Amino acid sequence: MSEPAVPAPLAAPRTDHTDGQWHRLHPATPLLRGGIFMVAVLGFVIANLRERLIDLFLGEENYGGDPIDEIYQRGGTGWALLIIAGVLLVIIVAFYLSWRMHTFRINGEVVEVRSGLIFRSNRKARLDRVQGVNLARPLIPRLFGAARLDIAVAGQDGNVQLSYLGSKLADDLRRDILHLASGLRQARAPVVAADAVAPPNDPALTGDDAAPTLIGPPTAHSTLGNFAAARCNEFVASELDPDAAPPESVVRIPPGRLIGSVVLSGFTVFLLLAGIGLIVSVIAGSSGWVLVAVLPGLIGSVGYYFSRITKQLRFTIAGTADGVRVGFGLLSTSSQTLPPGRIHAIKVSQPILWRRLGWWQISINTAGHAAGASANNPTSTVLLPVGTFADVEKVLELALPGFTTDTHGALVENGMLGGRRVDVGVADFYSNAPPRAVWLRPFSWWRTGWAVSGNVALIRRGVLSRDLILIPLARMQGVSVKQGPIKRRLRLASADLLAVAGPVTASLSVIDVDEALVLFKWMSTCAVSSALADTSHRWSRAEEAPQPAADQYGATE
Amino acid sequence: MPDPDDLNPPEHAQVEPSERLDLVGVGEWKRVSPKYVLVEIVGTILFGVVVCGGASLLWLLLDATWALWVGIAVLLMTIINLVFEPRRVRSIGYLLREDDLLFRRGILFQRFVAVPYGRMQLIDITRGPVARWLGLADLKFVTAAATAGVSIPGLPEADAESLRDRLVELAEIRRAGL
Structure with a gap:
């Protein structure tokens, strides 16, 4: 690709910060x-x-x-x-x-940050390698009307941070960066956009002029009263710019359900066991030191619950033209945009405590946060903290565009609820482990299976915690099959689909030997063909292509 | 009489259902240098000597009887390992297919991996002291995946370098991002 170093005029650059010149951050940054x-x-x-x-x-x-x-x-x-x-x-x-x-510059190719007085540092991120853009507002900067923009690229510590920017500027800059990264060079005419299968709340449709200017830029305040009012508005609004982010989330999590989900976690079970142990030891007549040792931990766990709940309150997830946008947080807020094709693996899971209530959780692997949950991005690997079956379907629709037909829906339903046994009442589409796998997986053998459909590999497993793993084949890094001596006696094998590091591991622990070989051949060919057809690193290019089906995997340049 | 360790079994082998995991009809597997057995043997012996030495010290100085049993168990395992070393090295194979790299190793615990060339992030060539003395090198094909994809040990140095260049070239043609 030979793009000019100087960016061509954008669709509607909101800010004058994407001109390739060096700019400074918010004055309160230090x-x-x-x-x-x-x-x-x-x-x-x-x-x-x-x-x-x-x-x-x-x-x-x-x-x-x-x-x-x-x-x-x-x-x-x-x-x-x-x-x-x-x-x-x-x-x-x-x-x-x-x-x-401390200066930054953005042009059509890279985002670059220079900082440091004595030890200079210089970080550069290529825009076509952006794995996600996160707009975070920690509590104190939020009070000052500032926000942090994290541009995640692949790698353990691959973040370019613009901290801090004015709230409004950060919002606009996020939109501009995503536009630049999408490879969009010209304004999409409304006619074209109407034909495309872009979501109805595409920013290009509403146009730049439609942006309501309810809140002035932070520097535009004339009086203290205005300033306070603006801060107040910003504090309440989760998304400052209703144009850049469609306000309606596809999923609504009632606070009651969220609190319930946190309470019904493995941590609670641990806590209860610890409490019972404590009571037993006191009754048994042990001295007071056990109480002294354990009680602070029990009190501390209240803080854990509180922080878990406040982090995940006000959860929103919505599809935008530039990818899935996930927002969460009550006091410190964070809003993450995952461009199309940046999700490497998806896990839909249901811990046993949630089964009666029919709740599910969705977590993902992305290359940007390979190290998992860090202090800055505590829940960035969670795409749905807790939701019903219908919520899961809606979120999967956003995460895997083009995976929405009835067959796919049936596959997902099966993967979540079904199994080899017929008494579950759901027809089965999966290639399952044979009954002799009961020797190795006495409880879960009947749920262990795999399927491939529409460039997505599905793995179903687990009974205590029901898991369904979906891997876009265009993102798969490789496949491996293994066999040890016990499995050889049973004519079984295990298979792994290699994906980037994260909370999701796509492994199939028991599978028939012949099945394993079929899987191996199938996956190794599919991985190559899907990867070649994939254009999501410049995702708007694929949309501009004349194909009517703007399937992100199907369209080729 | 076909060799049981032969990586490329005759075609009729696939007719009867086998318990073994085996890819048939993929092509001619390439083996690593037979000299690599020496590297493995030296490593195994060193490990055995260190553990057995530590165990016997514990036994003699501290009069710990359990250490004696641990030492004997490790000694036995080392000897069994040494017996199977040549077979294990012969089981290591790799294969450059049109679009991906295949790798296999292990007899008791078998493993097959396929990694598309386009997924390559970098290639590592490392040489241990024994391997360097024998003129061998290890080649590691690193992808973005969490677990290391493929590492081919015991290639003659010239082979390792030409294989690296070949893989880089193939990856360049089929670049697929992340």
Whole structure:
């Protein structure tokens, strides 16, 4: 691909920040990136050590009374003020310089960030390799009207962070970055867009002018009242820009269900067992040290529940032209955009405690957050924290476009609920493990099976925790089959579909030997052909192609 | 009389249903250098000596009887390993197909892997001390997957380098992103 280094005019660039020039971040950035913490620590140190500091500088042991009085009495007020002013000046200059030196630029090809005063660092991310764009608003920056933009590329630590930006700017910039990354070079005419199978809330349809300017940019406030009102509005609105993000989420999670899902987790079982153990040990007459040792942990677990719930409250998921957008968080919010074709594996699972309630969870593997849940992106691998069967269907529709026919629906239903046994009442489409697998998987053998349909491989497994794993073949990294001595006696084997690291592993623990070979051949050919047909690294190109079916896997350049 | 370890069994082998996992009719498997047995043997012996030495020290100095049993068990396992080493090395095979790289290894625990060339992220060539002395090298085909895809041990150095160049070239033609 030979793209010009200078970007051609965009569909509707919202910001003037994508011009390839160097730009600066929000002026409060140094403060928000740990400056507040530093000032607090400094204040703490001074408050606690002021006597010692006076000792150090004046070299006198006993002066008696309050040090500030002492300074006043000795006529050192001027000096003291000078020192304070000097320290403040140094801090301000350091903050200013670090802000000056922290710049970013965006053009048609890359996002680049330079930072650092003494140790310079320079990070560059190619836009066609973007794995996801995350707009996070931690609590304190959120109060200041700032947001952080994480541009995830593949790798363990492959994030380019723009922190912090004004809220409005961050929103617009996200849209522009996604547009640039999509390979979209010209405005799509409304006629063309109407023909395309793009979702009805395509931003290109509504046009740039339709963007309501309810909230002015943070710098445009004239009075303190306006400023406060703007902050207040931003704080309440989960998505600032109703145009860039369709407001309606396909899934609504009632807070009650979310709390229930967190309470009915494995952690609770552990907690109950610990509580029973504690009571038993007290009744048995053990000394009080057990209580002392365990009780803080029990109290701490309340904090765990609280943080789990507040992180996942106000969950939204919606399809946009630039991919799936997932938002969550009550106090610190985060809104992640996953462009098409960035999901490497999907797991629909149901822990046994949720079965009566019919709840399911969906987690995914993406190349961007290979290390799994980090402190900054706590739930980035969760596509649906808890939902009903209907919710799962809706989310899968977003995550796997083109996987929506009745056959596919039946396959998914089967994978979630069905099995080899007929008494479940669902017809079976899977290639199952043979009955002799009961020796190795006494409970789950009848649910262990696999299927391939429409460029997606499905693996069904598990009884205690029911799992259905879906892998887009265009993203599969390879396939392997294995056999040990016991499985050889039973004419069984196991198979693995290799995917990027994450919470989902696509392994099939028992399978007939001949089946394994069929799977191996099938997968190895499908992986190659799907990967060749895949164009989702520049996803809008595929949409612009004249094919009527804008299936992301089907369309070729 | 066909060799039971032959990687490329005659075609009639597929007629009877076999318990073994075996890919038939994929083509001619390439083997690694027979000299690689030495590398494995040295590694196994070193491991056995270290563990047995530690165990006998524990037994002699601390009078720990269990250490003696551990030592004997490790010794036995080492000897069995040594007996099967040549067969195990002969079971390692790789095959460059049109669009992907096939790899197999193991007799008791068999493993077959297929990785499309387009998925290649990088290729590693490493040489251990014994392997370097024998003029061998290990080649590792790294993909974005969590578990290492394919690592072919015991290739003659010249072969390893030409194979690397060939794989890079193939991956360049079939580049498929992530």
